[in-house]
Amino acid sequence: MTLAFHRPSSIADAAKLLAGAEDGKFLAGGMTLLPTMRQRLADPSDLVDLSSLPGLAMIERTGDGLVIGALTRHADVAGSEVVKAAVPALAALAGRIGDPQVRYRGTIGGSIANNDPAADYPAALLALDATVVTDRREIAADDFFLGTFETALETDEIVTAVRFPIPLAASYEKLRSPASRYALVGVFVARFADGVRVAVTGAGPCVFRSADIEEALASAFEPSALDRISIDASELNSDLHADADYRAHMIMVLTKRAVAAAIAGH
């Protein structure tokens, strides 16, 4: 099948092109989509390249939050003084995604639209209670990540930005897959005036929050508050690099580290 390549210059055109395509795909950094096509796991009829859309590669500090445009590359988030000042844990997370090549191509919008169960950003969005802004609506992170590679997005819906509230303290701890560098387990802990949110990626079929951990930390934001909690391994992933028991154990190890780091960093 021949592949049609489009590079629209407006968001509206991009959405229209996709809606009109037989089996179209948006292309951002291409770090997930292109390998998938090379392996012949995806064979789209149309690629709608988002790279020329204006204003989507941006980072901005607003009154009560931080806005990151969908086309902002991981390396730019990692290196941004604005992000480092507002949510240092987010910059650090971006700086540990994959390898330099991936960080210079991959985008936050692509990462969350793809929703790989081992991706890092979904944990940040969920723990920070972020809002996904699209060309047609706003979606709370809690409603956005639905399942393995599944999100609330319509097929022709374009993520334009992510809006993050600023936490009092936050930290992300990750056990990397030694091979791919994706998260075998990643835990994002964010402390706000009104509570604590904790999101876990890599361990299950989709990023998730742990109510047990959040409650324990809400009553005392310190590692020892977690001593009595254990995670049920039965719902977790097992693969060549980590079995479910190990993942369950590592969720707690990493959460404690993240809490300690959040306290120390504040």
Next chain:
Amino acid sequence: MTAIGIGQAPKRKEDVRFLTGRGRYVSDIKLHNMAAAFFVRSPHAHAKIGAIDSSAALEAEGVVAVFTGADLEAAKVGGLPVGWGITGSDGEPMKEPFYPVLAVGKVRHVGDPVAVVVAETPEQAQAAADLVMVDYEPLTPVVSMLDALKPEAPLVHEDVPQNLCCDWAMGDEAAVEEARQKAAHIARIELVNNRLIGNPMEPRAAIAEYDRARDHYTLYTTSQFPHVVRFLMGGLVLNIPQHKLRVVAPDVGGGFGVKQFHYAEEAALTFIAGKLCRPVKWVSERSEGFVSDRQGRDHVTEAELMLDENGKFLGLWVSTLANMGGYLSTFGPNIPTNLYAPLLSGVYKLPAIFCNVKVVFTNTLPVDAYRGAGRPEATFVLERLVDVAAIETGIDKIEIRRRNMISKEEYPYQTPVVVEYDSGDPMACLDKAIEVADIAGFEARRTEAARRGKYRGLGLSTYVEACGLAPSRLAGQMGARGGLYESATVRVHPTSHVSVMIGTHNHGQGHETTFAQIVSEQLGVPFEDIDIVFGDTDRVQFGMGTYGSRSLVVGGAALSKAGDKVIVKGRKIAAHLLEASFEDIAFEKGEFKVAGTDRAKTFAEIAGAAYVPHDYPLETLEPGLEEQAYYDPINFTYPGGAHFCEVEIDPDSGEIELCAYTAVDDVGTIINPMIVEGQLHGGIVQGIGQALFEHGIYDEETGQLMSGSFMDYCMPRADNLPSITISPQVTACAHTPMGVKGCGECGTIGSPAAVINAVVDALKPLGITHVDMPATPNRLWAIIRNAQSTSIAAE
């Protein structure tokens, strides 16, 4: 314009083209009217092949032809040959089933090629490959060796009962039994040497061309040994006369053994180019390499070390299952036998050794040499056992090694397993390593780590390797079907520039620099004026290629012999020009001199005169200055050394950090210290890869390769590694011309045991004596958790 000789460290000549992107690799070559091939490969580990329907593929856009095993069979194409034949302890030769170029009747591993689609472009060939309908009838695969040997196991080859290729042994079983009776202590170990996938940076590739006018074939291929490919493929598979076949291996981006075999793709492409009278190209994809490159290691071993009450070694008993995969590859059966058992004495006096190896077929990728090839496996068994003995007897790990080491004075040393070490000084290596690695400070480092909640461990491995493959006489006795000498031609041009034609192959090792230094030293010719030519059977007279740390040891020796002949010839010319007798001409510092006088001719003058024989006495002096030598070593060489590794393990998570690595290696005379250091770094990192990261894993039920991409197969990376300290120790080899021993594989041989010994040492408080490779965080965490729960249960 200077001579740069032995011991200096000029920057590598070849790096200018590599670092500026001007290397010329097989995939860079584009021939007129070239078609593209794509291999249709088996998705099953074990299946009967029924009908193959290529009709839809043939209709697809751009498709030129489709070939299957039946086409090759009809043309009487031979099977892929094995270069070594081993014989079982019962006197039976190994079982050597037919290895078809394209599968016939059955597929025996995932990735086994069943058809080739040729099209105008690679994309068309790949797309059409999906349309080749192969009627597979899946059979139960045998995946693990233990299963393969069971009586009820399915057979990989119908004519190989119990999947047993050969039941092989070396050494004296009765003597070991006697040692067992006398022993005060027997240390025992069961271990797995994990399967590795080589993954050179450049994937394999080939282009075949047929010139109908000259009835002549050319194969461009990513090979470590083009002359051997010409012989094996032309002589044994395709029946192409040697003078009608040229094999070119241009720049090759890494080999590590993966490219030292004759592969099915080479033969298939050459066959097809002849049939179509069109050049055909194939470039492996990375994921294709995972299921079509030969793989390495894969042993299951039990071993026992017998000691007397003073910790002296009395005997060693080793029993190994070695995986061959689905077919016998070029050197396959030789690796876990002849390159394994003779290394089991290590640097120790071990009076009795017995080693049994069962060589087994399974439905996995064929296994053959991978950097180190047999010797890392042997070192791992021995050095792990020595550590187990140290733990169990309470003798310090350094002390127990000292008590048993061969001392410098005891060389040459005959081991009970065939080989005689010509030279070495393992004690000096160990002493130096102890100092460089600051072993005296280790306990303080361990205490400090414990304060941070970390387990710190110190691992030591000594090793010896037999390399410089190989003395043909000895190799012949061990089953080699060819010789293992090397050849070099030194061509001095009239301008005194020098071209060296050599049969080894440079694919990253720096030969163009090292060999030029040898010539520069020997002839006094400027380093820049020397070119090393390799990798083309039409330009280089003959050769066995590069593997087994042989290029400098055997090729460099041939080169220096050829250089000696050039000097002799130069003296003859000088004698004529200077009207002196040949005996009176000495060659020194680039000049031919009449002894005791100041009459002399420079090397350049002689080179010029060699080609202007206006007044030559032609009956006694030929024009020209070009000489050739073949060199066959009289023994292997035996580099060796001592490696120390320090690790820290987080007992909470099993995460492991390599904190320090020190290597003291004796590689004999060092030609270029920078290159030697690079070779050691690379080798050590590959060994660390095996110890901590790499694992070719097959699904036990289906035989699918689970770690079939870089998403799951973990290569070591810079940020996994400490800065490695290399500190050489030199004893010259007693029998090679320059005293060199070879350094290509040392690092890979010493390091896995050093790393795992460090891991086990770190976990010593838990009473653990062995950890299998790779020591991943998950594995370490599970071990720590089990040990803690058993100790809690015991309390």
